[in-house]
Amino acid sequence: MEHHSNIVPWQLLARQTGAHLKYVGLTDNGHLVHEDFRQHLESGGIKLVAITHVSNVLGTINPVREYVREAHKQGCRVLVDAAQSVPHMPVDVQDMDCDFLAFSGHKMCGPTGIGVLYGKKAILEEMPPYHGGGEMIREVHLYESTWRDPPYRFEAGTTNIAGAIGLGKAVDYLSEVGLRNVQAHDQELTEYAHDKLGRIKGIKIYGPENPRTKAGVISFNLGDVHAHDMATLLDEDGIAVRSGHHCAQPLMERLGVSSTTRASIYVYNTEDEIDRLVESVERTGRVFKV
Amino acid sequence: MSSIYSEIILDYYRYPRNKGSLPHAQIHARDTNPLCGDVIEMQLELDEKNTVKDVKFNGQGCAISQASASMLTELVKGKTVEDVRKISKEDVLSLIGGQLTAVRLKCALLSLKVLKTGVYNYIGSTDATKDEVSSL
Numbered sequence: 001m002e003h004h005s006n007i008v009p010w011q012l013l014a015r016q017t018g019a020h021l022k023y024v025g026l027t028d029n030g031h032l033v034h035e036d037f038r039q040h041l042e043s044g045g046i047k048l049v050a051i052t053h054v055s056n057v058l059g060t061i062n063p064v065r066e067y068v069r070e071a072h073k074q075g076c077r078v079l080v081d082a083a084q085s086v087p088h089m090p091v092d093v094q095d096m097d098c099d100f101l102a103f104s105g106h107k108m109c110g111p112t113g114i115g116v117l118y119g120k121k122a123i124l125e126e127m128p129p130y131h132g133g134g135e136m137i138r139e140v141h142l143y144e145s146t147w148r149d150p151p152y153r154f155e156a157g158t159t160n161i162a163g164a165i166g167l168g169k170a171v172d173y174l175s176e177v178g179l180r181n182v183q184a185h186d187q188e189l190t191e192y193a194h195d196k197l198g199r200i201k202g203i204k205i206y207g208p209e210n211p212r213t214k215a216g217v218i219s220f221n222l223g224d225v226h227a228h229d230m231a232t233l234l235d236e237d238g239i240a241v242r243s244g245h246h247c248a249q250p251l252m253e254r255l256g257v258s259s260t261t262r263a264s265i266y267v268y269n270t271e272d273e274i275d276r277l278v279e280s281v282e283r284t285g286r287v288f289k290v
Numbered sequence: 291m292s293s294i295y296s297e298i299i300l301d302y303y304r305y306p307r308n309k310g311s312l313p314h315a316q317i318h319a320r321d322t323n324p325l326c327g328d329v330i331e332m333q334l335e336l337d338e339k340n341t342v343k344d345v346k347f348n349g350q351g352c353a354i355s356q357a358s359a360s361m362l363t364e365l366v367k368g369k370t371v372e373d374v375r376k377i378s379k380e381d382v383l384s385l386i387g388g389q390l391t392a393v394r395l396k397c398a399l400l401s402l403k404v405l406k407t408g409v410y411n412y413i414g415s416t417d418a419t420k421d422e423v424s425s426l
Binding site: 225226227229232243252258259288 | 293294295300325326327350351352353354391394397
């Protein structure tokens with residue numbers, strides 16, 4: 001169920017290091033097959049587990065804490081892709097006990113081109129720099145150098161200062177609104193939208209059937225209407241959705257579709273807007289005579 | 291904004307003309323739109339005068355990409371390769387009618403891109419024709 005950004009870098013790394021990639025399967029209603037994960041762990045040789053906290057397509061919330069605990073028992077480290085969870089719910093890296101966690105500014109009211117990679121201090125201290133340049137050094141000689149402590153060691157050169165200030169403001173804003181409030185609002189509208197959309201003739205909603213167990217994204221298809229046609233017709237009614245493979249082609253393959261339409265819910269959305277979405281999806285159904 | 295989804299487009303989407311394949315086609319090309327996964331394949335069978343005797347398309351994707359491919363096959367049938375080469379973006383867009391956003395233009399023009407790729411592979415490609423194809 002991973003986004004390409006949690007697949008492609010590992011493919012590149014595997015090519016570099018000779019590592020092998022193993023995947024955990026997916027159930028028909030969009031949950032990871034826990035047994036698959038256990039088998040991989042028990043087979044040994046797993047060094048790193050990379051897992052998304054929330055699926056950007058299905059909205060599935062993975063029980064990351066449990067996965068981390070099991071992985072640690074086998075001596076594996078865990079990286080969590082939290083790009084879809086950090087903007088939508090309180091996330092506590094200490095409670096989760098993950099070794100690394102990444103999220104992006106542009107998914108949380110912040111600027112593009114900046115994000116956060118968290119790593120446990122003890123691990124970061126062991127790690128060599130991956131980039132060389134200014135600011136990251138302690139002393140530089142002609143043939144050798146020493147490094148500053150983390151995080152500076154990993155921030156070579158002039159950093160994206162404007163981006164960092166923008167992201168800081170976004171964090172302040174979301175903290176002020178309160179991530180619990182964001183989550184509750186998302187939850188309420190997701191349940192409402194699930195219920196209303198689910199009644200439309202010919203609609204197929206992907207992912208967990210119970211909206212209470214998922215985050216605020218609803219991916220769907222209507223009859224044989226292609227997602228891009230759906231998105232264009234919704235756009236005519238002033239509704240912005242994402243259509244396509246959502247940077248998750250392996251997941252599309254698993255679902256047996258080329259694309260889906262995804263409605264994403266956030267703090268600024270209202271129940272009235274969900275009603276308009278539903279009306280517009282129904283109109284699309286009439287245009288295409290579904 | 292007037293809807294692009296006219297009865298005609300939907301009719302071509304549901305009941306595509308000239309869909310299938312031609313085992314003896316001299317011109318054959320296929321391409322995909324990586325952004326949305328639309329696939330179009332075009333096959334043209336020519337007679338001794340280099341006139342399009344028969345044409346078929348195959349593919350999958352949105353209504354716009356599939357309808358435009360089907361309409362394009364009707365346009366090229368009976369034309370000489372030279373005339374097929376001259377078909378422009380505007381010709382295809384006027385077949386479709388309605389207003390398209392920049393993103394959807396790619397859907398509408400994928401079949402023309404495939405057609406031109408096939409034709410240029412057949413008559414010989416130059417830097418200019420490569421530029422023309424990549425601008426679609």
